[in-house]
Amino acid sequence: MATNPDVDPVTGRTTTGHEWDGLRELNTPLPNWWFYTFMATIVFALGMFVLMPAIPLWGTHTTGLLGYSPRAQVDRAVANIAAQRAVFMDRIAALSFDDIRKDPELLTMAQNAGRITFGINCQPCHGPGGEGRIGYPALGDDVWLWGGTVAQIQQTITHGIRSTDDPDTHQSQMPAFGKDGVLKPDQIQQVADYVMTLYGTPVAGANPAPGAQIFADNCAPCHGDKGQGNRDVGAAPLASHIHLYPGTRDEVVAQVTNPHHGVMPAWGKKLDPATIKSLTLYVHALGGGE
Amino acid sequence: MSPQQAQAALEADEAEALYAPRVRVYSARVRGPFRRAKWAILIACLSIYYVLPWIRWDRGPNAPNQAVLLDIWNERFWFFNLEFWPNEIYYLTGLLIAAAVSLFLVTSVLGRVWCGYTCPQTVWTDLFMFVERRLEGDRNARLRQDAGPLTLELAARKMAKHTIWLAIAFWTGGAWIMYFVNAPNAVRAFWGGYASTEVYLFTGIFTLTTYLLAGWAREQVCMYMCPWPRFQSAMLDEQSITTTYQAWRGEPRGKLKTKEVHGDCIDCGACAHACPTGVDIREGIQLGCINCGLCIDACNTIMEKIGRPKWLITWDTLADQAAKAAGKHQPFRFWRLRTMIYATLLVVAGIAMATAVTTRPGIKLVALHDRAPLFLRISDGSFRNGYTVKVSNKSLQPVVFELHTTKLPGATLTVAEENRPAELQRLTVGPDQVGTFRILVGAMLTPGQMGSTPFDFVLKDTTSGETATYRAYFLSPAPR
Numbered sequence: 001m002a003t004n005p006d007v008d009p010v011t012g013r014t015t016t017g018h019e020w021d022g023l024r025e026l027n028t029p030l031p032n033w034w035f036y037t038f039m040a041t042i043v044f045a046l047g048m049f050v051l052m053p054a055i056p057l058w059g060t061h062t063t064g065l066l067g068y069s070p071r072a073q074v075d076r077a078v079a080n081i082a083a084q085r086a087v088f089m090d091r092i093a094a095l096s097f098d099d100i101r102k103d104p105e106l107l108t109m110a111q112n113a114g115r116i117t118f119g120i121n122c123q124p125c126h127g128p129g130g131e132g133r134i135g136y137p138a139l140g141d142d143v144w145l146w147g148g149t150v151a152q153i154q155q156t157i158t159h160g161i162r163s164t165d166d167p168d169t170h171q172s173q174m175p176a177f178g179k180d181g182v183l184k185p186d187q188i189q190q191v192a193d194y195v196m197t198l199y200g201t202p203v204a205g206a207n208p209a210p211g212a213q214i215f216a217d218n219c220a221p222c223h224g225d226k227g228q229g230n231r232d233v234g235a236a237p238l239a240s241h242i243h244l245y246p247g248t249r250d251e252v253v254a255q256v257t258n259p260h261h262g263v264m265p266a267w268g269k270k271l272d273p274a275t276i277k278s279l280t281l282y283v284h285a286l287g288g289g290e
Numbered sequence: 291m292s293p294q295q296a297q298a299a300l301e302a303d304e305a306e307a308l309y310a311p312r313v314r315v316y317s318a319r320v321r322g323p324f325r326r327a328k329w330a331i332l333i334a335c336l337s338i339y340y341v342l343p344w345i346r347w348d349r350g351p352n353a354p355n356q357a358v359l360l361d362i363w364n365e366r367f368w369f370f371n372l373e374f375w376p377n378e379i380y381y382l383t384g385l386l387i388a389a390a391v392s393l394f395l396v397t398s399v400l401g402r403v404w405c406g407y408t409c410p411q412t413v414w415t416d417l418f419m420f421v422e423r424r425l426e427g428d429r430n431a432r433l434r435q436d437a438g439p440l441t442l443e444l445a446a447r448k449m450a451k452h453t454i455w456l457a458i459a460f461w462t463g464g465a466w467i468m469y470f471v472n473a474p475n476a477v478r479a480f481w482g483g484y485a486s487t488e489v490y491l492f493t494g495i496f497t498l499t500t501y502l503l504a505g506w507a508r509e510q511v512c513m514y515m516c517p518w519p520r521f522q523s524a525m526l527d528e529q530s531i532t533t534t535y536q537a538w539r540g541e542p543r544g545k546l547k548t549k550e551v552h553g554d555c556i557d558c559g560a561c562a563h564a565c566p567t568g569v570d571i572r573e574g575i576q577l578g579c580i581n582c583g584l585c586i587d588a589c590n591t592i593m594e595k596i597g598r599p600k601w602l603i604t605w606d607t608l609a610d611q612a613a614k615a616a617g618k619h620q621p622f623r624f625w626r627l628r629t630m631i632y633a634t635l636l637v638v639a640g641i642a643m644a645t646a647v648t649t650r651p652g653i654k655l656v657a658l659h660d661r662a663p664l665f666l667r668i669s670d671g672s673f674r675n676g677y678t679v680k681v682s683n684k685s686l687q688p689v690v691f692e693l694h695t696t697k698l699p700g701a702t703l704t705v706a707e708e709n710r711p712a713e714l715q716r717l718t719v720g721p722d723q724v725g726t727f728r729i730l731v732g733a734m735l736t737p738g739q740m741g742s743t744p745f746d747f748v749l750k751d752t753t754s755g756e757t758a759t760y761r762a763y764f765l766s767p768a769p770r
Contacts, residue, residue: 016308029310031510101707129676131663140666140674140730200671240669285706287666287674287730 089113093274097150100281107281114282117275121267122283130286135262137244140287145234145244146170148290152231154280158273160266161234169266172233177218178257187214192252198227198238199247315509315568317419318429318560322587331407332416340461343468352686352721360470366722372647373684373722384643391639395632397525399624401532401575405518406582411511414462414504415566418455425451429563455505456497463496509567512580519577526575528608529623533581535561535572535603538615543572546596554602560592561585561603571603653691654682655749655758657729664765672734673766676706679729681749683719690752691717695731698745698764704730716752733764741768 006014008026015024048054052064063069088109092100100106119128125136132138137145146156156170163169177183183191194211196203216225222235229237236244245251245260267276283289347357347370354361359368367374374381393404405412425447426432435444467489468476479485480493503511512519526532535555544552555572562570564585569578571585589603606614613620660676668674683689694714695701702711706728719725735743743764750757 027308029308031312031514032309033312033510034514035309107707127662129660129662131666138663138666140663140676141668143669237669241671242667242669285728287676287704287706289707289709 085109085113089272089274089278092277093272097277097281100277110278110281111285113275113278114280117271117279118282121271122279125264130283134245135260138242138288139283141242142288143229143237143240143242144231144288144290145229145236147231148284148288150280150284150289153283153289154276156264157271157276157279157283158266158268160268161264162261163263163266165269166266170234172235173261174222174235174255174259176258183214183218183256188253188256191215191219191256192249195227195238195252196249198240199243200239200241201247203249312510313568315566316429316432316563317566317568317584318563318588319423320564320584320587320591322590324583324587328407328416328582328584332413335408335410335413336417340465343465343473350686354472356472358469359472362470375682375684378650381643381647384639384646388636388639388643391632391635394525395629395636397522398527398530398626398628398632400581401526401530402519402522402579402581405512405580409580411503411516412566412580412582414458414500415508417458418504418508419566421454421458422451425454452505456501459497459500459504460493462500463493463498466496467493509578512567513578525628527626527628528612529626531605531607531622532575533571533579533583533586533603534606534608534611535574536601536606536611536614537572538611540572540602554593554598556592556596558592560588564588575608651756651758652684652754653689653749653751653756653758654680654684655747655760656680657747657760657762659762659765665767668732670734672732673764674730674732675764677729677731677747677762679717679727679747681717681719681725681727683721683723683725683751685753686721687753688718688720689754691719691725692750692752693717693729694748696746696748696759698731698733698743701731701733701745701764704732706730731764735764735766737769739764740766 006017008015008024011026014027016027018025050064051066052068053061054064055062088106091106092110092113095103095106100110118126118130122130126132126139127136130139132141137143142148144152146152146161159166159168159170161170162172175182178185178188190211191214192211193203193206194208194215196206197208202208215223215227219238222230222233223238224230224235227238227240229235229240241247244262245255267279271279342358343356345357346355347368348355349368353373354368356368357370359366361367365376367376396403422432426435426444464477464480467480471489476485476489480489507515540553540555542552543555543557544550546556546558561572562568562585564587565571565578566582566584567578567580569576571579583605586601586603586605590600593600593602607620607622610620610622656679658678658680660678664675666674666676679693681691681693683691692714693703693716695703702713703715704711705715705717711732715729717725717727733739743766745762745764747760747762748757749759
């Protein structure tokens with residue numbers, strides 16, 4: 001046996017026959033059970049091929065004898081979650097805002113539902129955190145055009161602002177003082193100088209007195225004698241540091257001449273009452289709620 | 291082909307086979323101090339394992355009363371007076387480091403005593419071998435029976451053996467589950483048929499693995515599955531005390547009743563027959579040796595019988611053996627560079643762990659600034675920033691916390707849902723819970739404060755008086 005070419009002369013052990021650049025691998029036999037275990041895993045894999053979805057075909061695949069489908073599992077899970085959620089949403093629909101607030105678990109559910117609804121429907125205009133944009137009011141500050149109590153917020157969300165398809169929507173219209181010739185251009189310039197004093201950023205050297213009289217005659221009926229605004233007609237407070245449109249004199253002139261009129265959809269047409277209630281609680285908690 | 295050629299070809303084939311049948315180990319019964327030590331350690335380890343989950347520990351009404359409970363469902367881990375939350379997982383890291391270094395230290399001093407005495411694979415295998423010996427007899431009887439035909443009586447004995455093995459395995463798997471659920475409830479639920487699927491599944495898995503690993507796989511686990519023997523050689527050196535055959539005393543070996551002069555080893559094979567992993571210690575330190583010392587007991591028994599000095603196989607260092615072969619003696623050196631490093635690491639890890647656990651705070655405060663909006667202006671010209679404040683109450687009672695700010699003069703805090711601005715807000719957090727609050731901070735800023743202003747949230751536990759602070763930033767438009 002000494003002539004067996006597969007025996008390593010140094011160790012006297014056989015080799016596997018594998019050779020790399022003159023280095024040969026000694027044969028260290030694995031136990032048979034190891035080999036059988038490996039074979040068993042192959043058999044197991046073949047079984048899984050038959051039992052489970054395995055082979056991709058054009059536009060479809062083999063479904064396997066067990067009929068396992070992750071898509072069906074997701075459908076079941078979604079239906080399950082919807083059923084669980086329905087229990088909470090039914091309670092939110094039935095209870096008053098005060099009663100919802102008394103139940104921490106229900107309030108958390110309402111806040112989460114409101115947050116998700118806000119992200120889908122409100123965020124495009126009001127921003128991801130309700131911070132607003134030019135022409136779209138911030139919801140977290142202390143200024144409200146149409147009121148910041150839960151009842152007022154719920155009313156505004158449900159019926160919208162100047163919505164064409166809802167008779168209960170908030171309606172108001174600021175006259176186009178310049179375009180319709182109610183005020184002359186130099187009067188508009190004077191009233192703008194006065195409004196800038198309300199904004200807290202008076203124009204240097206300007207005399208606000210003539211503008212104050214024009215304001216009292218034309219603007220105070222809606223915006224208030226001190227510029228405090230009027231929520232019944234959605235008139236913005238002018239004695240404030242924050243504004244729906246940029247707080248510049250040019251913008252004041254533009255608004256008095258030919259005003260913007262913001263709109264908001266009547267969400268009651270699209271969202272169910274429980275969802276609107278949840279959304280109301282979420283918006284109320286953004287920081288401006290009254 | 292001649293018969294001789296055929297025989298040669300067959301032998302060559304056998305030699306070249308890449309797989310080999312397993313050589314079954316029939317270990318013989320042994321008596322002696324190391325066997326007794328193994329029994330004592332086995333009883334101690336198994337007692338701890340089976341009994342620990344049943345120890346009750348009164349923590350009051352808001353917490354489980356099981357001394358050791360890894361409550362994964364509720365994300366709480368209880369060890370007697372200590373409670374850990376998942377975010378304290380780094381204590382486990384510290385414990386594992388300490389455990390690993392202890393193992394290194396013990397291995398560099400005493401070789402693989404962990405493997406030989408305390409490893410669960412060894413402990414359960416030992417127990418299963420005990421059952422086997424009681425039912426099927428000692429080594430020689432089992433060898434004879436297994437070589438002969440399967441009689442009805444032998445089949446009955448084997449059936450009884452497997453039944454007892456499975457019973458022990460089931461008890462082991464069941465006990466494992468008890469560490470993760472309340473033990474008495476779990477037992478009632480298990481036999482009532484209303485335990486969770488996970489409880490049945492894991493009991494089944496651990497029953498099966500215990501039965502297979504301790505009953506069937508045994509030394510194959512140590513030889514082929516376990517990584518530890520593969521790198522134990524990095525821990526050992528010539529100063530490590532291991533089970534050693536004193537070749538200078540035993541060789542040349544020879545039968546007792548021969549006329550030739552030979553060493554103390556009479557080649558009776560008792561040491562190899564006693565070995566639970568089937569190695570021959572006379573071939574020196576090797577992968578299969580788990581340093582249990584049963585061969586020492588076996589050899590001492592023989593040496594006593596034939597009137598030769600005991601300890602032909604003994605615990606000794608390679609260095610001392612080399613010296614003894616030359617007629618000298620090399621005393622054991624505990625302190626070597628590696629033991630110093632391991633011991634230092636162990637002390638450092640131990641002190642760090644003990645300090646961290648004993649000084650860990652009972653409350654925790656985190657304030658996350660809103661991403662959008664970063665700030666909001668209010669009609670009076672002040673600014674408001676929103677934060678999600680998380681307050682961890684690690685005590686087992688509800689606690690009222692007081693939250694205020696420092697370094698931001700005139701700042702007011704508002705809990706978002708409540709709309710009641712105040713300099714100080716009281717927040718209630720339930721026992722063993724994290725309270726999450728949306729806090730709006732309002733401040734009128736001077737021109738110099740515009741931009742990013744650092745300030746601190748300060749939280750006070752009104753029960754214990756403990757405080758926690760969190761550095762936050764108040765954002766507003768940067769000055770131009």
